[in-house]
Amino acid sequence: MKSNSLETHIAGLHLNSPTMLASGIMSYSVDFFQRIAKEGVGGIVTKSIGLESRKGFENPTIVQINNGFINAMGLPNPGIASYANEIKKAKNVLNIPLIVSVYGFSIEEYETVAKKAINYGADAVELNVSCPHVKDTGLEIGQNPEKLFRAIKKVKNNVKKPVIVKLSPNVTNITEFATIAVEAGADALTATNTIHAMAIDIESTKPILSNIFGGFSGPPIKPIILRCVYELFKTVTVPIIGSGGITNWRDAIEFMLAGASAIQIGTAIALQNTKVFNDINKGIKSYLKKKRFKNVEQIVGLSQKI
Amino acid sequence: MWSKLSAYLRKYNIMRTIPILNIKTENQTTKTITFNDKLCSRAKPGQFIMLWIPRVDEIPLSIMNSQKGEVSVTVKAVGSATNSLNSMKKGQNIGVRGPFGNWFSTRSNKCLLIGGGVGIVPLYFLLKKIVGDDKQITFINGAKTENELLFMSSIKILCKNQTILSTTEDGSYGYKGIITESLTKILRQEKFDIIYACGPESMMRNVFDIAELYKIPLEASLERLMRCGIGLCGSCVIGQYRVCRDGPIFNSKQLRKIQDEFGFSRLDFNGKKIPI
Numbered sequence: 001m002k003s004n005s006l007e008t009h010i011a012g013l014h015l016n017s018p019t020m021l022a023s024g025i026m027s028y029s030v031d032f033f034q035r036i037a038k039e040g041v042g043g044i045v046t047k048s049i050g051l052e053s054r055k056g057f058e059n060p061t062i063v064q065i066n067n068g069f070i071n072a073m074g075l076p077n078p079g080i081a082s083y084a085n086e087i088k089k090a091k092n093v094l095n096i097p098l099i100v101s102v103y104g105f106s107i108e109e110y111e112t113v114a115k116k117a118i119n120y121g122a123d124a125v126e127l128n129v130s131c132p133h134v135k136d137t138g139l140e141i142g143q144n145p146e147k148l149f150r151a152i153k154k155v156k157n158n159v160k161k162p163v164i165v166k167l168s169p170n171v172t173n174i175t176e177f178a179t180i181a182v183e184a185g186a187d188a189l190t191a192t193n194t195i196h197a198m199a200i201d202i203e204s205t206k207p208i209l210s211n212i213f214g215g216f217s218g219p220p221i222k223p224i225i226l227r228c229v230y231e232l233f234k235t236v237t238v239p240i241i242g243s244g245g246i247t248n249w250r251d252a253i254e255f256m257l258a259g260a261s262a263i264q265i266g267t268a269i270a271l272q273n274t275k276v277f278n279d280i281n282k283g284i285k286s287y288l289k290k291k292r293f294k295n296v297e298q299i300v301g302l303s304q305k306i
Numbered sequence: 307m308w309s310k311l312s313a314y315l316r317k318y319n320i321m322r323t324i325p326i327l328n329i330k331t332e333n334q335t336t337k338t339i340t341f342n343d344k345l346c347s348r349a350k351p352g353q354f355i356m357l358w359i360p361r362v363d364e365i366p367l368s369i370m371n372s373q374k375g376e377v378s379v380t381v382k383a384v385g386s387a388t389n390s391l392n393s394m395k396k397g398q399n400i401g402v403r404g405p406f407g408n409w410f411s412t413r414s415n416k417c418l419l420i421g422g423g424v425g426i427v428p429l430y431f432l433l434k435k436i437v438g439d440d441k442q443i444t445f446i447n448g449a450k451t452e453n454e455l456l457f458m459s460s461i462k463i464l465c466k467n468q469t470i471l472s473t474t475e476d477g478s479y480g481y482k483g484i485i486t487e488s489l490t491k492i493l494r495q496e497k498f499d500i501i502y503a504c505g506p507e508s509m510m511r512n513v514f515d516i517a518e519l520y521k522i523p524l525e526a527s528l529e530r531l532m533r534c535g536i537g538l539c540g541s542c543v544i545g546q547y548r549v550c551r552d553g554p555i556f557n558s559k560q561l562r563k564i565q566d567e568f569g570f571s572r573l574d575f576n577g578k579k580i581p582i
Contacts, residue, residue, distance in 0.1 A: 026540040026548070028577040035546045047540065053576040059356075059364035062534045064319045064403075073539060078578035203323035204360040204399045270538045271316070273551070 005288050005295045006281055008042070010239045010262055011162040011187035013097045013124055017042035017281045018296055019252065022243050022266035023101035023126060023166070024048065024073065030090045033098075039277040042262065043097040044090075045190075046083075048128040049117065050102075050137075051109045053079035057133075058210040063199045068218030068245070069267055070197045072133040072211035075103060080113045084120045091121040099164065103128040103137050107151045110141075114155045114163070124161050127152065130168035130193035132215040139196075142168040148177060149184045156185035164241065166190040167228075169221075174228050175235040182236050190241040190264065191228045195221055218267040219245045226258055233259025233301050247271060249283020256284075256296065257303035318345055319536055321358060321401045327376065329396055333453045336382045336424060337392045338370060341400065346377040349405035351412075351432035352527055352555045355379065356535040358401030359394070363387035366532045366550070368428040368504075369405060377402075380456065382424040406535050407554045410525055412436050414499035418492070418522075420446040420513055422485050422505025426456050428527050429504050433464055443468040444492065448485030448505075452478035486512040493520045500525065507582050511569025514561055524558045530572055543573060 006017040023045040026032050033044050056076025063070050077083065083100075090098050100117035102125050104110035114125045129148055131138025141147045156163050165186040170193075171177055178189055194215025199208045225244025232240050242260030246252055247268040255263050268276045284296060293299055328340040346355055349369045357379065358364040365387045367379040383389045394400070410432050417436065421429040426447050433445060445465055449455045451474055458479075461470060471488045472480030481488055486509060489501075493516065503513045504527040517524040530542035530549040537551030545564035547553060552560075561568055574580045 025538055026543070028540045028573060029543040029545070031546040032540070032543055032548075047577065053578060055575040056533075058362075059533055060321075060358055060401075062536075062539070063321060064316070067316060069538075071534075071539075073533065076541075076575060076577055078576045082576075082578050201321070201323050201360065201401060204401070206360045208321065208358070208401070210361075210363075267538070270534070270536045273537065 005285060005293075006042070008262055008296055010241060011124070011164065013043065013162060015042035015262055016040075016096065018256065018262040018284070019277050019280050020241065020262055020264045021045055022264035023128065025266040025269055028086070030086055030093060033090055033094055036274050036277055037094055037096055039274050040281045041096065041277045043099060044094070045099045045101050045126050045264065047077055048075055048101040048103045048131065049077050049080050049083050049113060050075065050104060051080060051113050053077065053082060060208055060210060063208045063214075065199060065216070066220060067271070068216055068220040069270070070199055070209065070214040070216050071194070072209045072214030074211060075131060075134050075137070080116045084116070087117065087120040087122055097123040099124045099126050101126045101128050101166070103131060105136050107147065107154050110151050111154045111158050114159050118159045118161045122161065124164055125155065125159065126164040126166050126190060127155060128166055128193070130166050132168065132170060132194055132196040133211050133213055139168055139170060142177065143171055145177065145180050149180050152181055152184035152186055162187040164188045164190055167192050169193065169225060169228055169244075170196045175231050178232050178236050182238055186238060188239045188241060189232060189236065190243055191232055192225050192244055195224065217245065218271070219247050221245045222251060226254060229255055229260050230258040230303070233304060246280075247276070249280045249287065252280050252284055253287055253299070256299050257301070259301040259304065261297070261300050318405065319403050321403050323399050323401045325397050325399055326394060327396070329394070332380060332456055336380060336456065338378050338380045339391070340376055340378045341402065342375050343377050343402055344375055346402060346405050347372040347375045349377070350409035351435050352409035352428050353405040353407050354554060355402050355404035355406065356532075357391070359387060359391050360399060360401065362390045364401070366535060368527070370427045370431055371434065372431075380424065380427045403535060406550060410502055410555055411500070412439070416442045416497070416499045418444045418446065418498045418501045420485065420489055420501060420503045420505070422448050422509045423450075423454060424456065425505030425527070427504070429502055430457050430461065432502060433461070437464050437468070444471065444498070445469065446471045446473070446485060446488050446492075448473035448488070450475045455479060485509060486516060489513060489516055493522070498522050503527070507569050514558070514568065517558065524561065525555050526561060527554050528556055529554070531575060540577070541573060544568065
């Protein structure tokens with residue numbers, strides 16, 4: 001049997017391809033998960049789920065700037081109890097890892113939601129300690145070393161499955177926060193969430209997003225996040241999942257050469273539609289073949305050797 | 307498999323802020339708002355735009371007409387955003403993104419258009435585009451009462467050699483009853499190449515069931531809560547489809563795949579599935 005050169009591993013999770021769905025994108029419906037599973041997605045991270053349901057912000061919740069987007073959805077989600085059915089259904093029909101993204105308005109909420117998600121069948125949790133647009137959660141944990149440590153530790157102590165921590169780029173030195181996350185027990189890091197940003201309409205003279213501030217994603221942020229991944233690979237030993245403006249297989253390879261064991265795709269779904277997963281996987285495969293690498297794990301962090 | 311027609315065009319999604327050119331009152335609750343926008347004026351019947359009311363909301367709206375750089379949308383005041391939009395004045399700024407989504411096919415010869423209430427909007431646009439193309443058209447419109455039958459005088463002019471069947475629930479104009487009764491009545495007598503439908507989802511579900519029974523291809527324009535309009539946020543998911551990106555027009559084959567949800571459930575703002 002021919003081995004799968006795209007196979008990769010993140011903290012005990014087995015991924016058939018390194019190309020994952022990023023949190024926040026299209027992640028309410030299992031039917032849609034199945035659709036992208038057919039496109040070769042290696043793992044799915046759900047929309048961030050909290051203890052209670054949330055309506056999110058009024059529109060506009062997204063605004064395009066050149067090829068990038070600033071979004072402030074406001075963490076709309078049905079709450080963990082209602083989402084239980086989707087998790088269970090997803091586990092029945094999908095044969096790829098399902099990672100539930102978790103947020104909370106307190107450290108206890110992170111713990112409760114993470115525990116429930118795992119009980120309902122999630123293969124891992126990704127802690128959203130980096131959402132830049134909702135008060136009292138996300139970034140307010142991820143920018144505070146002490147809270148960040150306690151939140152991760154609390155979840156780690158109470159769940160048996162891998163805990164992935166999604167870092168914020170909105171800090172002076174990302175490696176300090178990564179070190180704290182790993183010390184607290186993070187099994188892997190996702191680098192990174194969106195960059196805090198805004199847009200103003202000059203005709204009406206008003207901010208465009210209803211929340212005024214949002215998170216910038218897409219191709220324009222790629223070089224910044226790539227630098228974060230490169231720095232993190234030097235600092236930590238846990239696997240890194242690269243996420244930030246990856247649109248094609250070249251971007252994906254770049255992130256892996258910098259040190260990412262897997263990558264997440266979000267904004268590129270708008271730009272390229274769902275075929276983006278298959279396109280990237282095919283591109284990675286031919287690159288590996290051309291460069292005579294046996295598998296994708298061989299190129300992780302290769303650019304660090306200079 | 308997935309429509310190439312819904313390809314993402316970056317420049318279409320950049321918001322343009324423009325003054326309202328004209329406002330026309332259609333009835334007590336409904337207005338038609340016209341503005342200049344080159345990109346939207348290239349829209350095809352069935353496509354929609356995202357319209358920003360600064361610091362209030364941004365909502366999806368079907369395009370009612372587009373010609374020579376001018377674009378019109380027809381808005382029924384049903385909530386805070388639409389109320390606020392309908393109280394705006396000529397010259398005030400709105401933001402637009404789009405056009406988005408796919409559009410009605412226009413290949414078939416013998417067409418039946420069926421629209422309920424404000425759902426008539428994209429069908430009126432379709433009618434304007436296809437009426438000169440040597441097609442045989444039957445136009446069924448329905449509403450609760452006579453003054454909710456939109457664009458009636460224009461439709462009469464456009465359809466002077468075609469068939470119009472109007473239905474009102476209170477009998478104030480045309481047939482008294484519900485719109486799908488008119489559909490069944492005509493399908494018992496005539497065969498059509500295609501049915502185009504837009505209206506309340508329960509009505510469209512009935513149209514779908516009737517079209518399946520009479521084995522006539524259907525294209526229905528679906529509505530869901532929308533946020534991004536470009537297939538990212540997941541607010542408008544129905545089954546494996548996103549209404550904004552894979553729709554808003556769905557054909558019979560696609561509708562069969564979402565039979566369990568179509569006409570029965572939708573996602574609310576929290577992403578929770580609720581009955582329609």
